[in-house]
Amino acid sequence: MEPKKIRLFLPSDLTTVSLRSLACVGSLADDEAQLCEAEATDALEGVWEGLRARTMCTRYKIQNVQGQQSNTRAGGVLRNINIWIHASKIRYRRAHTAMQTLDRDGPWSEVLKPLDDKDVCSLNEQALTKEEAREREMRIQRGFHNEDEEEIDIEPGIVAMVQGEGRRTLSWIWYDPTVSSDDLAFMDAVQVEWCKSRARMLRWKEEVILLVEEIHRMQEFSLSKGKWWEGQKVGEPDMRSPHGLSAELIEGLN
Numbered sequence: 375m376e377p378k379k380i381r382l383f384l385p386s387d388l389t390t391v392s393l394r395s396l397a398c399v400g401s402l403a404d405d406e407a408q409l410c411e412a413e414a415t416d417a418l419e420g421v422w423e424g425l426r427a428r429t430m431c432t433r434y435k436i437q438n439v440q441g442q443q444s445n446t447r448a449g450g451v452l453r454n455i456n457i458w459i460h461a462s463k464i465r466y467r468r469a470h471t472a473m474q475t476l477d478r479d480g481p482w483s484e485v486l487k488p489l490d491d492k493d494v495c496s497l498n499e500q501a502l503t504k505e506e507a508r509e510r511e512m513r514i515q516r517g518f519h520n521e522d523e524e525e526i527d528i529e530p531g532i533v534a535m536v537q538g539e540g541r542r543t544l545s546w547i548w549y550d551p552t553v554s555s556d557d558l559a560f561m562d563a564v565q566v567e568w569c570k571s572r573a574r575m576l577r578w579k580e581e582v583i584l585l586v587e588e589i590h591r592m593q594e595f596s597l598s599k600g601k602w603w604e605g606q607k608v609g610e611p612d613m614r615s616p617h618g619l620s621a622e623l624i625e626g627l628n
Contacts, residue, residue, distance in 0.1 A: 386410070386472035407476040414469035414486050418547060420462030421489075425496035426563060428455045463494055493545045497567045 385403035388394045394403050435448040466489050473482060548564060 386475045403476055410469040410472045411482050414466050417462045417466035421459055424455055424459035429496045487546055493547055495545055497563055
């Protein structure tokens with residue numbers, strides 16, 4: 375057997391602390407935990423970079439690419455980017471699983487959370503709705519693809535059922551407090567999304583004000599119209615004289 379094909383058993387392969395204390399030497403488990411945390415952080419950065427690259431390539435493809443040959447090449451580029459994102463996602467999940475085994479409730483758990491498929495979406499992409507997630511689970515059960523495989527044949531952002539912009543929430547991967555302010559690309563992307571969210575919030579506030587005013591005007595109009603109809607009655611005391619009106623018209627007005 376070739377040495378490179380021999381599996382190395384690490385402390386994370388042992389499920390209990392007692393087994394690790396018997397089999398591991400010194401601080402080997404702590405060293406692996408630090409390595410896994412660094413690998414998870416690096417993999418998450420790979421997911422960020424891949425998502426930003428996919429967004430820019432998709433925009434460029436929509437605005438500039440025409441013709442079958444050019445679209446085929448652009449589709450190949452997007453496919454490679456999706457494979458890159460998928461590989462980073464798998465790296466993160468493996469490192470996260472190892473850290474859960476070694477130190478489940480460590481301080482890292484507040485920043486590095488479980489990475490589901492619905493979390494892997496860029497700032498301007500729609501998250502999976504409940505219907506889409508249910509449909510994906512049905513495809514997995516029917517055996518169309520494995521759970522860890524990415525649906526890389528579908529262009530991002532093109533889905534059958536999506537939520538409106540007002541109800542869309544960002545994935546937790548974009549709320550990382552450890553990101554340095556020197557990462558200008560990341561900061562610019564988050565600031566642009568913040569401006570969009572603020573504009574949507576102001577628009578919603580304006581819609582609420584307009585809705586309240588419309589309800590008020592509807593009530594006032596209904597009251598004034600009711601008074602007008604009351605004034606159309608004839609043939610009763612203090613009402614206008616029915617002189618000159620036919621019996622049919624009087625019946626209709628009453």
